[in-house]
Amino acid sequence: MNAELIEKSQKFGEKVIRFCKEVKLDAITQSLITEIVQSATSIGALIVKADGNVDSRTYVRRLDSCKAYCLETKHWLRMIAEADSETKEKCRELWKEAQELENIFTKMLLNSNLKNN
DSSP states (O other): OOHHHHHHHHHHHHHHHHHHHHSOOSHHHHHHHHHHHHHHHHHHHHHHHHHSSOOHHHHHHHHHHHHHHHHHHHHHHHHHHHHOGGGHHHHHHHHHHHHHHHHHHHHHHHHHHHHHO
């Protein structure tokens, strides 16, 4: 596994945590923050687990889960931007980072599927 990808995934989770500390708290954003912290930090956690000594089937499942959490994180960013308009620009930046990670995981999944076929 690429150490840079692990680092990038974990740094992304850290950025999301710092961002969430800046979001205006109310009944709506509190729920959204809980969701995005779970999804964004799960990306790094799963890629670390995928880096462990696992079989190819488990590796692919974990990569697929990483991709799914990227998609979920992008959804929550969109919802937070709607709930707190002052965060729109930062949400846009984080959304782009989540998209980059998603693209990397998609490419890795395609490559692993090509090798397994």
